[in-house]
Amino acid sequence: MVNTIVQRIVNTAVAAVALTLAAAGAASAATTLTFQSGDVGKSSTILFDGISDGYYHHTIPVPGLSAELDLTLNSIAGKYWTFGYTLTNTSSAPVTTSKVTEFGFDIPDYWGVVSTGVFNKPGTGFVPILGNRDLCFRTTIYGACNGSLTLGVAKGASASGLFTLRLAATQFDVALSNLFVRYQGINAPKLCLCNQSGVGVGVVSAVPEPSTWAMIITGFGAMGAAMRRRRYSLASAAA
Numbered sequence: 001m002v003n004t005i006v007q008r009i010v011n012t013a014v015a016a017v018a019l020t021l022a023a024a025g026a027a028s029a030a031t032t033l034t035f036q037s038g039d040v041g042k043s044s045t046i047l048f049d050g051i052s053d054g055y056y057h058h059t060i061p062v063p064g065l066s067a068e069l070d071l072t073l074n075s076i077a078g079k080y081w082t083f084g085y086t087l088t089n090t091s092s093a094p095v096t097t098s099k100v101t102e103f104g105f106d107i108p109d110y111w112g113v114v115s116t117g118v119f120n121k122p123g124t125g126f127v128p129i130l131g132n133r134d135l136c137f138r139t140t141i142y143g144a145c146n147g148s149l150t151l152g153v154a155k156g157a158s159a160s161g162l163f164t165l166r167l168a169a170t171q172f173d174v175a176l177s178n179l180f181v182r183y184q185g186i187n188a189p190k191l192c193l194c195n196q197s198g199v200g201v202g203v204v205s206a207v208p209e210p211s212t213w214a215m216i217i218t219g220f221g222a223m224g225a226a227m228r229r230r231r232y233s234l235a236s237a238a239a
Contacts, residue, residue, distance in 0.1 A: 032177040033105075033204050035073045035081070043072040045205040048181045050091070050098075051129065052198030055191060058129050062191065064095040067153075067181045067200055069103055079111075079167045081174055085137075087119070087181070088158035094190040098155050101147030101184045104136030105176040109168040117161020118153065129199050130180055137163060147182040147197070 033044055050065025051058040072084040091098045102119060104127070113122045119137035125144030127133050136144075139151035153159045165174065179202035186196040 031179070031201075031203065032175050033071070033179065034173055034175045036173045037076055037171075039073050040076060041073065043070060045070050046179050046202040047205050048179075048200030048202045050183055050186075050198050050200045052183070052186060052193065052196045053129065054186070054193050054196035054198075058198065062095070062186070062188065062193070062198065064092045064188065065098060065183060065186065065198065065200070066090045066092070067100050067103075067183075069179070069181070069202065071176075074162065079170055080164055081167065082162060082164040084160070084162055085117070085119075086158055086160040087153055089153045089155050091155045095155065095186065095188045095193075097185060097187045098183050099149070099152035099185045100181050101149070101152035102136050102138045102145060102182040104133050104145060104180055106134040106178045107165065107174065107176055108134075109171075110135070110165050111168050112166040113163060115161060115163035118151070118159040119161060119163075122163065127180060127182065127199060128197065130178075130201075133178065133180065136182075145182070147184050149184045149197075152184065 033046065035042065035044075046069040048067040048069070049061040050067070051060070052062050052065070055062045068088045068090050070086045070088075074082045074084050076082075085103075087100060087103055089098060089100045113135060115122050115137050118139055121138040121141050123136050123138055123141065123145055124134060125132060125136070127136065127145045133145055138145065138147060140148035142148060167174070181200045181202070183198045183200065186193055186198055
């Protein structure tokens with residue numbers, strides 16, 4: 001009887017973990033981040049890899065070149081949607097130095113934008129390797145969405161600010177697609193990279209719902225309790 005209970009608990013816990021991993025895989029494949037009008041206060045994290053013309057002609061990611069963008073919908077006032085951002089340069093070995101000099105995305109039907117913080121120069125246009133983008137947040141106004149080698153977020157550092165989108169009309173949701181970052185000053189001697197530039201394409205990071213984590217924790221807790229009871233029963237029978 002105890003074995004049957006333990007097996008059921010194990011099955012439940014394993015199923016919960018499997019569902020969580022499946023959800024994570026599905027979310028990680030997403031390239032569009034959608035905020036709805038009821039999502040004020042909602043935060044999402046976008047993870048970026050890094051590719052460069054100096055590394056296999058941008059056909060595979062550069063090991064250790066990465067970044068993370070956290071976006072929060074702060075407020076909505078009619079056509080104006082305000083977001084908070086924190087961009088972190090998460091690059092690691094074998095990359096020794098790098099800078100993230102801009103981030104951006106495609107967005108339909110917007111009429112204007114203002115931004116604060118390090119990335120306080122919004123623009124639009126050509127991004128090396130990626131092509132044209134609807135919107136980029138830069139550290140300089142030079143060169144469309146090309147970025148600036150002298151300004152940006154260094155390896156291990158982060159920068160925060162706000163940007164406000166003025167939409168063409170009042171609407172119930174905003175979709176941000178083709179999210180990207182621009183890297184410059186990439187150095188990785190072990191990879192034969194010296195003062196290279198590149199870009200990163202973002203995927204939305206999956207975060208399990210609190211209820212899912214609760215189910216997993218409860219399942220494993222109950223499994224442990226049942227196993228302890230079984231050990232106690234066996235010890236009592238042996239005595």
